[in-house]
Amino acid sequence: MNFKVQLDTLPIFRQVGKIADTMGLETYVVGGYVRDLIMGRPCKDLDFVCVGSGIALATQVSESFGKHVPLSVFKNFGTAMIKLDDYELEFVGARKESYRTDSRKPLVEDGTLQEDQERRDFTINAMAICLNESRFGELIDPFNGLKDIKRKIIKTPTDSNITFSDDPLRMMRAIRFATQLNFDIDADTFDGLIQNAERLRIISGERIIDELNKIILAEKPSYGFKLLFASKLLHQFFPEMVELQGVDSVGDKSHKDNFYHTLQVLDNITVFTDDLWLRWAAIMHDIAKPVTKRFNQKVGWTFHGHEDKGARMTPSIFRRLKLPMDERMKYVQKLVRLHLRPIALVSDKVTDSAVRRLLFDAGDDVDDLMKLCRADVTSKNNNKVQKYLANFDKVEQRILEVEEKDHVRNFQPPVSGEEIMSIFDLEPSKIIGELKEDIKEAILEGQIQNNKEEALQLLYRLAEKRGLKSK
Structure with missing residues (x-):
């Protein structure tokens, strides 16, 4: 040529x-x-x-x-x-x-x-x-x-068992190339992946996660994860994700396969973002479902508290996988913890207070949280999907209205701890934090507006009840 x-x-x-x-x-x-x-x-x-x-x-x-x-x-x-x-x-x-x-x-x-x-x-x-x-x-x-x-085939030039045994990182590269290029893996080569999967354990976590992140950033990352699962490579370094796979049934009650649901959420979110860490939030959002799974005779399978448990699991998983233990981890942890909150705001009976609290807790990440929530809508019933997405449209509109009115996203208390100490001639103490918390709660509950004038008026009332006098 x-x-x-x-x-x-x-x-x-x-x-x-x-x-x-x-x-x-x-x-x-x-x-x-x-x-x-x-x-x-x-x-x-x-x-x-x-x-x-x-x-x-x-x-x-x-x-x-x-x-x-x-x-x-x-x-x-x-x-x-x-x-x-x-x-x-x-x-x-x-x-x-x-x-x-x-x-x-x-x-x-x-x-x-x-x-x-x-x-x-x-x-x-x-x-x-x-x-x-x-x-x-x-x-x-x-x-x-x-x-x-x-x-469109990924194939080793010589015996795949020798290729992969010599350098097991090549197994991750095989799946990465297949995912990035949308290629199939040759049958003999894939058999080599299965036969040598346990050899991956001699590879450093840093090298493995570098290849995994490239898979996650591909146009359709679910393809790579399915290959990782089928080859047993995923089992070597991410057992928590493997545990998501499978469906339990009692009588006529069963739950969805949370592994394939997670992959669908991951694919869905690629439409909204190429941000690696938002994609990681999609991977992690249901990671605690296996450990929180219970069967209730009346309602069937439940996963109560999986969002909080998942948030608590995030640091240890990031640490083991050699992912960054910094603001990026905390961002993923926050989205995992909050991913069920927006759907609770769909009801017309929900108060502005609940919306303010979500805005306060999510801060600047509220828009990414809504992307994750939209991606989390997976069903074979298209009418159900459209209904849920329409509900999220309402939630986003409600968030915009409350934010425009109250400005509570990432707000800092209008009165600082230093000002409280100065006004009442106090040394640093527990009471300072309690007064700041009371002001914050009053703003979130809509009892006062988010401004200094009303915050100071409340502060004086709270101080009077505690027997504090200004200088």
């Missing part, structure tokens, strides 16, 4: 090829760039392989650009990198690898192009295009990667 036109759109390929010719190095662009070029996908990462020293080639290429293009050399790995505008150019010598059973870190030796292609994870990533003048644009595809792109 002739790639001259496509390759010539980036002058760097001719430049690298000419330098490689002067150095007598057989040189190729390989891997993901070739795959994405064939598929018409954008790619800013360019990987170059030469039969010889990749560092030496990178040094000459860097010098050809002048001093303004920095070169990073990683001698321990035999690689070098150049950052050029929006592109990252990585250079390495062709190599072959062997592995020990207790590590994914290979023993590396110099090798041929064929040996370098054999060590790559999938056929679609094992193609190379020659950059030398005499063969410029020639595609080298020993494992039929081009054919597998047309067939």
Whole structure:
């Protein structure tokens, strides 16, 4: 297949090829760039392989650009990198690898192009295009990667058991590529996933979660989770999500499969957002249903308190999965805790006080909370779905009206603790917090407006009841 036109759109390929010719190095662009070029996908990462020293080639290429293009050399790995505008150019010598059973870190030796292609994870990533003048644009595809792109298949270039046992992270990559590209996984390759699933345990949590987050950010992340579940990979690092799967029945009463419901919510929320942490909130929103599940003879299956229990489970799950233990975790935790609150506001009998409390508790995340609630509406009955969504329209309108009137989203008490101490000549004490809490409650209950004048009037009344006198 002739790639001259496509390759010539980036002058760097001719430049690298000419330098490689002067150095007598057989040189190729390989891997993901070739795959994405064939598929018409954008790619800013360019990987170059030469039969010889990749560092030496990178040094000459860097010098050809002048001093303004920095070169990073990683001698321990035999690689070098150049950052050029929006592109990252990585250079390495062709190599072959062997592995020990207790590590994914290979023993590396110099090798041929064929040996370098054999060590790559999938056929679609094992193609190379020659950059030398005499063969410029020639595609080298020993494992039929081009054919597998047309067939939309993820397949290992050699025995999948060896590929995955050598480097178990490749199993996560297989599912990530299948999800991102909407490809199937070859039957023998998928069998290799199942056979080697437990090998994933030698991989660091950081590497696993990096691949999982890429799956979550895909256009249809549920596909990836179904593959993770079927291959038993999910069982190795996220047992709480595995526990969601299944349906219990007593007589004619059963509950929905909360695993597939969660995946539907996750897919639903991708319509509203590409924010990773809102998508994580969708994954976590029902995570505590298995541990709160009870059967009641009158009403059937219940999951009382699963929102609070799920919020309490969130930090330990994030910590174990090597997810960030910062404001992002707290954001997910908040949405999990609040995800049932908005539906309770549908009734016309709900007071403004309840709306104010939701606004206060959700703060600036109330809009994301409503997105999660809308995504949580899953039913095969379209009329029921439309009814629930119409109810959420009413809730959102009510929230807008109350917020416009009362301005309670993220409000700070109109009177600070320092002012209370100054007015009544008090030292820091429990009573300061109690007075602030009473003012906050009065605002949320609609007893006073959210302004300083009314807050101070209330403060003086509260202080008088406690026997406090102003200076």
